[in-house]
Amino acid sequence: MRRVTLTQFLIEQQRAGRISADLRLLIEVVARAVKAISVNVSKGALAGVLGEAGTDNVQGEAQKKLDVIANEILLQANEWGGHLAAMASEEVEEVHHIPFDYPKGGYLLLFDPLDGSSNIDVNISVGTIFSVLRNPPGSGEPSEQSFLQPGHQQVAAGYALYGPSTQFILTVGKGVHGFTLDREMGSFVYTHPYMSIPADTSEYAINASNIRHWEAPVRRYVEELQQGKEGPRERDFNMRWVASMVADVHRILTRGGVFMYPLDEKCRKQGGKLRLMYEANPMAMIVEQAGGAASTGRERILDLQPHKLHQRVPVVLGSLNEVERVVAYHREP
Numbered sequence: 214m215r216r217v218t219l220t221q222f223l224i225e226q227q228r229a230g231r232i233s234a235d236l237r238l239l240i241e242v243v244a245r246a247v248k249a250i251s252v253n254v255s256k257g258a259l260a261g262v263l264g265e266a267g268t269d270n271v272q273g274e275a276q277k278k279l280d281v282i283a284n285e286i287l288l289q290a291n292e293w294g295g296h297l298a299a300m301a302s303e304e305v306e307e308v309h310h311i312p313f314d315y316p317k318g319g320y321l322l323l324f325d326p327l328d329g330s331s332n333i334d335v336n337i338s339v340g341t342i343f344s345v346l347r348n349p350p351g352s353g354e355p356s357e358q359s360f361l362q363p364g365h366q367q368v369a370a371g372y373a374l375y376g377p378s379t380q381f382i383l384t385v386g387k388g389v390h391g392f393t394l395d396r397e398m399g400s401f402v403y404t405h406p407y408m409s410i411p412a413d414t415s416e417y418a419i420n421a422s423n424i425r426h427w428e429a430p431v432r433r434y435v436e437e438l439q440q441g442k443e444g445p446r447e448r449d450f451n452m453r454w455v456a457s458m459v460a461d462v463h464r465i466l467t468r469g470g471v472f473m474y475p476l477d478e479k480c481r482k483q484g485g486k487l488r489l490m491y492e493a494n495p496m497a498m499i500v501e502q503a504g505g506a507a508s509t510g511r512e513r514i515l516d517l518q519p520h521k522l523h524q525r526v527p528v529v530l531g532s533l534n535e536v537e538r539v540v541a542y543h544r545e546p
């Protein structure tokens with residue numbers, strides 16, 4: 214069987230007119246950065262990369278050393294290629310401008326450099342999430358405003374999962390495609406064409422320690438799942454929670470399921486826990502491209518008009534029929 218690499222896949226996408234040369238370069242550069250992050254993540258204690266960095270990010274979270282390292286790798290890899298107008302990151306408060314002596318391009322890149330950082334020190338899967346937008350034409354040097362586009366305007370989205378193997382998952386708006394890192398060859402190999410999420414599932418993912426803080430519709434939904442065969446759903450449901458969004462979403466992309474980080478009393482003031490621009494939007498695009506759905510419980514995530522770079526939102530995503538049920542419960546009085 215012919216082994217197709219990410220590089221070949223992207224060249225073919227460009228030839229088919231699905232991506233521009235600059236977008237191809239952008240995705241290649243992100244994938245190269247992901248390989249470097251994967252090396253750092255996998256060395257763990259041997260490279261002294263575990264533990265706290267001793268600083269806080271804009272969201273008031275204590276940064277891990279790997280949050281900082283992954284952020285630096287992505288920024289440096291993407292600065293000089295000439296494909297970007299600007300970048301934004303979970304770990305950087307303001308827009309990251311391209312240094313003046315480098316050429317500039319037409320795309321905006323947003324990322325969560327290291328997702329699931331509470332799992333780093335316990336050697337559990339973590340990831341990287343990214344989203345690509347066009348710099349609005351005629352807007353000159355990008356500002357925060359340039360980034361505040363609804364998720365349906367993303368031209369590409371993806372994530373890397375640093376698990377037992379490193380995988381790179383990508384959509385450019387024509388299905389979801391998965392690649393596995395061949396560590397000896399140093400290349401991503403196309404292993405998972407057209408990934409799809411079944412419409413029905415018997416598996417859900419939520420941090421159930423927050424149950425007392427949830428709103429009534431989410432509580433009702435989860436309580437019905439927990440009643441299993443004896444309840445209104447008339448079947449048993451299983452639960453998983455990795456606490457790395459990338460790992461939880463990847464499981465859903467692989468075998469179905471519903472993932473929820475709903476509004477709760479603890480995160481109500483900020484509007485939710487997960488960040489719209491570099492967590493919810495890219496994952497929503499991937500999930501929709503795989504045949505699933507992604508909602509806040511009240512609105513389609515990809516239709517939200519962002520008002521802040523680091524805005525947070527409630528997230529319900531995964532198997533279509535389950536997401537629709539959660540949304541229906543939110544509509545009921």
Ligand code: AHG
Pocket residue numbers: 274303325327328329330331420456457458459474
């Ligand atoms: P990050 O590590 O990028 O800050 O994101 C962490 C997020 C997400 O990956 C995960 O789903 C969620 O936080 C876990 O939250 P809890 O610890 O509240 O379960």
Ligand code: MN
Pocket residue numbers: 274303330
């Ligand atoms: Mn964080």
Ligand code: MN
Pocket residue numbers: 325327328329458492
């Ligand atoms: Mn994250």
Ligand code: MN
Pocket residue numbers: 280303325326327328329330
């Ligand atoms: Mn992160």
